[in-house]
Amino acid sequence: MADLLDTLKTTFGFSAFRGVQHQVIDRVMAGQRTAAIMPTGAGKSLCYQLPAVMLPGTCVVISPLIALMHDQLRAAEAVGIKAATLTSVDTNQAETIARFKSGDLNLLYAAPERASGDGFRDLLSQGKLSLFAIDEAHCVSEWGHDFRPDYRLLRPLFDRFSSVPRLALTATADEHTRADILTQLGISEDGLIVAGFDRPNIRYNIAPRAGTTRQISDFVAETPGAGIIYAQTRAQTEKLAAQLALNGRPTRAYHAGLEASVRAANQAAFVKSEDMVMVATIAFGMGIDKPDVRFVAHAGLPKSIEAYYQETGRAGRDGDPAAAQLFWGADDFARARIRLSEIPEDRIAGERTRLSALANLVETGTCRRAVLLRHFGESPPDNCGNCDNCLNPPARTNLTELARKLLSAVYRTGQMFGVGHIEAVLTGQSNEKVLKLGHDRLSVFGIVTGDEAEMVKPVARALLLRDALGQTEHGGLELGPEARAILKGEAEFAIAIPPRREGKRRRSNDQPANPVGDPLFEALRGRRRELAAEAQMPPYVIFHDSTLREMATVRPTTLGELGRLGGVGTRKLEAYGEAFLAVIKSN
Incomplete structure (x- = not known):
């Protein structure tokens, strides 16, 4: 535990694990097969990056997109992890292969299309492996919303190196998808860790x-x-x-x-x-x-x-x-x-x-x-x-009678007109189209008045949503399978009516980047922007806003004090510490 926490702080800049990270990492370090369902932002990548730093050999990360791999590569290198990608757009493939064979890589990223091939399997047999990490693991399941057939071809690779632990990671998996992930990747049920799905922020x-x-x-x-x-x-x-x-x-x-x-x-x-x-x-x-x-x-x-x-x-x-x-x-x-x-x-x-x-x-x-x-x-x-x-x-309002009137109007006008015409008939509008079609002589003409008239479109929308109404190929309304119960009085129809919006809505972010208007925070952000431009990398790779806010609050004066802040690991302290201390000193 002490070694894990020491590496967590020196490499990644964090003094404690979050959520189920420790539970997942313990299993990986013990050589066990694990599937972790963790919400986005819960620190899934740390669950393989930290073991990759501590274990001998290379962690092979299966990732679905080249752009994602390159982003993850950049973030890993920023904290001092030896990492590389092996993709179709990389021009340094020979160098990467040599580094892998010599044991000079903590992380090697590859797409499932490459990883499932015989050539990649032969390459891995020429080096030492510490872990297989399968990112976006829901792609392996036909139940999943992003099914990728090549993910289902990975099992032979993992079984070829059966002693190497495997870690499947995803933020999105319902019960069916979780079961499929376990089956397809050869992970037992006791290896499933579900951290929860809530994103309270x-x-x-x-x-x-x-x-x-x-x-x-x-x-x-x-x-x-x-x-x-x-x-x-x-x-x-x-x-x-x-x-x-x-x-x-x-x-x-x-x-x-x-x-x-x-x-x-x-x-x-x-x-x-x-x-x-x-x-x-x-x-x-x-x-x-x-x-x-x-x-x-x-x-x-x-x-x-x-x-x-x-x-x-x-x-x-x-x-x-x-x-x-x-x-x-x-x-x-x-x-x-x-x-x-x-x-x-x-x-x-x-x-x-x-x-x-x-x-x-x-x-x-x-x-x-x-x-x-x-x-x-x-x-x-x-x-x-x-x-x-x-x-x-919102207020929940019973509108069963209006729903029945609207469905009746759709039926009596021939199930071929849009909601605008149905509304005109129901509210008694004697426009040219209504008169020409003789719909002013229907029993449903003008039977909706007052406050009910404002609710015709919302009720039509809800009826469509609940399959009580359908749409023809030309956009007209027709009765759906759920209409009968409403028309016969066998089902109640109620909808939620949100409060009226008055004036400008309040800002969607309760806490902006600089909640107290601290000029030091803005100065730190400006310096981060300059350093990022020089290094041709996104500002967040240097430090997150939360780290800059802590700098502005604590106002460290030495590298030692700065290194105790969250998100400031040894590599970043060496690379950027003096630059940010200078901003703090001058503000």
Whole structure:
């Protein structure tokens, strides 16, 4: 234990383990096979990096994306770990192979496509191995939301070196996915460690779409720091990026249709920036290893709760407050149900369950975090105090009669018109279309008045979400399988109505980077920015904001005092200590 803590402090700058890190590392050091389910930001990489430093031989890390490997390589080298990547874009492959054979590497990163090949297996037989670490291990499971077939080809590699411990790591795995990870990677059930899924520093906000570009623009204007906007199409990505750029915020776009060099340049610019907004499709995925992302917003529905959890989890990995904002539309669910008919029969039931779970998340009037955590098998409290519903509880209103009127109007008009026309009929609008079709003579004409009229669109949206309404291929409304029970009075229909937004919303980050306006903190941040530019690396690789805040509070005057702060290891103290002490002294 003393040796572990000593290495933890001298190499990584931390004086204690967090959460289940110690439990996972103990198993690795004892040579046991382990699968660890740990939330993003809980320090998964430390669970293999620290053993890699202490154990003889090389830890082989299987990672899904080249960009992610290079980010992790940069962070490892910054604390003095001997690391290398072996990827298709590396020009120093011969040097890396020589270093591995001579025992000069603590960490060797490789993609599953390479690692599953015979050539890589032969290479590993020529050196000493300390550990196999499988990052983003949910990719091994067909149940997972990011299934990568090459992950399922890794087992022969591990079994070839059966005495080498293996560690599977992921932040996103429901019960089915966990079981599949254990089976596919040859890990016993007693090797499973689940740390929990809660990310208490992330504030979850979910709202219906009502002018996506304006909503996203307002959200970005109110939320400082670097952030990611997930759009559903390439065209929407570029449109939103252009609009946000007009507001003066540094903005880039990222999608699979861009040239590879443009994507790489945009990602590199985002990683180094402290306030850039990246508007992206989900092509901008697991390769993001940037801890100071302050917000993630979705301009449309994600694929699943697992995808939502992982994508929002890219915010606030440094532990500082962050925001997750989702804007959704009922048409998202209509399209998702249509896609269900296009997938293999054996997957339909599971995908339908996932879609229902998403519907519950966006429609609930209760705690969002509790819905998320229950999905992953946890038993959270009923109120988290850090989501929109807990901070501003919505009213739950019984609108069964209005729902029946709306469904009747859809049926009596022929199940072919959009919500605008249905609303016109229900509220008695004698416009040209209504009159021409004779819908003013229907029994449902003008039966909705007063306050009910304002609720027609929200009720239609909720009926679509609950599959009581569907959409035709031309966008018209038709009755869905859940309509019958509502029309017959066998099911109650209630929706949560959020409080009206009055004026500007308060900033989405309760604690900004500099909560007390300390000029020393800003000076330290400025020096960090200069050093990062000189070294051509992201500022956070030098020190996180939390370390700079501690510097500004403690105001150390010697290297010894500075070295006692969190996040200041021996290598970083030697490289940057004097530069930051000089800033403290002059302020």
